[in-house]
Amino acid sequence: MTTMNTTLLHVCCAPCSTVPFQLFSENEESFSAFFYNPNIQPAEEYERRLTCLRSFAHDRGVELKEGAYDPEAWDTAIGECAGIVPLIKDDPSYEENLALRKARCRACYALRFERLAACAVQHGFSSIATTLSISPYQFTDIMADELLAAAKREGVLSGFVDYHKRYPVSVKRAREFGLYRQNYCGCRYSKTEAEQERAARKIARKATQKAAQKHSHAPTQNRAARKTAQTRAASPVDSSSVNTAEAQ
Numbered sequence: 001m002t003t004m005n006t007t008l009l010h011v012c013c014a015p016c017s018t019v020p021f022q023l024f025s026e027n028e029e030s031f032s033a034f035f036y037n038p039n040i041q042p043a044e045e046y047e048r049r050l051t052c053l054r055s056f057a058h059d060r061g062v063e064l065k066e067g068a069y070d071p072e073a074w075d076t077a078i079g080e081c082a083g084i085v086p087l088i089k090d091d092p093s094y095e096e097n098l099a100l101r102k103a104r105c106r107a108c109y110a111l112r113f114e115r116l117a118a119c120a121v122q123h124g125f126s127s128i129a130t131t132l133s134i135s136p137y138q139f140t141d142i143m144a145d146e147l148l149a150a151a152k153r154e155g156v157l158s159g160f161v162d163y164h165k166r167y168p169v170s171v172k173r174a175r176e177f178g179l180y181r182q183n184y185c186g187c188r189y190s191k192t193e194a195e196q197e198r199a200a201r202k203i204a205r206k207a208t209q210k211a212a213q214k215h216s217h218a219p220t221q222n223r224a225a226r227k228t229a230q231t232r233a234a235s236p237v238d239s240s241s242v243n244t245a246e247a248q
């Protein structure tokens, strides 16, 4: 098959595709989108993300290729890296969990990019790329490594772009377009981790607010005490003095 000078862009969801789709179009670079994300669970969530992307890509005239939904393949790929590892600041397990999370995400990227590269070769694309890098919650360096490794194995180019600085723009666009926005990465572990991390952040925020309130009340009390003392000092005599004076 003749290889076209085009990119097959791995897409994780519609919100993350907003900026890359626009940049490819503005730069007049030829590309197609590829949705292969067997990490997403449950199946209803997978359908929801895919349905939203289908409609978004269709409206923009972007060709969308779809890989199979194969959660068993994902479980096999993750293997011993499976498990819930929340990343909670100040938690003694943070560093250990971070290493475990990185290993799991690496295996997850590797599977998705392996299929991406195979699909690129099958359909004659010359390079592969991914929208995943727009998320500040992903491991960009690991992702770039895995994309390059998959590209090399299949003899295509890696067109990795780090989009993460444009994350706020993608959130804004997703809101403007009314796109479905999920609140966890995709796998079942990430769903629980996101819940635990949100809960921990909420507790930390409350503790900070409480400390700030305590701090702001302290000077007020001091001010009030100072004012009372000043009033007393400025007063010519108190009631007991009057009585004493009258008696004299």
Ligand code: SF4
Binding pocket: 039, 040, 104, 105, 108, 109, 185, 186, 187, 189, 190
């Ligand atoms: S957190 Fe996201 S990237 Fe990491 S394993 Fe889960 S789905 Fe994959």
